[in-house]
Amino acid sequence: MKDYICPKCRGHLSIDNEIIFLTKNNKEDSAIVLLSAELGNYSFRKNSKVDFEAGDHVNFICPICYENLNADEYDANLAKVIMVEDDGKEVDIVFSKVLGEKCTYSIHDKDIQAFGDNKDNYLDKL
Ligand SMILES: [Zn+2]
Numbered sequence: 001m002k003d004y005i006c007p008k009c010r011g012h013l014s015i016d017n018e019i020i021f022l023t024k025n026n027k028e029d030s031a032i033v034l035l036s037a038e039l040g041n042y043s044f045r046k047n048s049k050v051d052f053e054a055g056d057h058v059n060f061i062c063p064i065c066y067e068n069l070n071a072d073e074y075d076a077n078l079a080k081v082i083m084v085e086d087d088g089k090e091v092d093i094v095f096s097k098v099l100g101e102k103c104t105y106s107i108h109d110k111d112i113q114a115f116g117d118n119k120d121n122y123l124d125k126l
Pocket residue numbers: 006007008009010011062063064065066067
């Protein structure tokens with residue numbers, strides 16, 4: 001099982017096949033969100049009373065250190081976590097903060113893999 005950690009505090013963010021985030025959208029609605037840990041799988045779970053909509057700009061926050069996980073070094077629309085593979089290799093996982101925009105990138109040195117229907121959107125920023 002791959003492990004996902006916070007780039008700021010290196011706390012463990014995943015349980016089994018889900019990654020846990022605090023989130024807040026641009027309308028100040030906030031919720032715990034569980035994202036699938038499988039790259040390219042955009043299913044997620046959240047409290048059903050929270051009304052995030054397609055196009056919302058969602059801030060992803062580490063539930064352990066409360067730091068924002070923005071990947072501003074690439075683009076203001078992207079967030080980042082670190083995936084630790086079974087052999088200890090660490091890969092940056094960068095994904096869109098815009099709900100409904102399906103793009104995820106795994107970045108290790110110059111090796112970039114892109115996933116999702118909208119993967120072309122940020123390839124030139126990586
Ligand atoms: Zn953290």
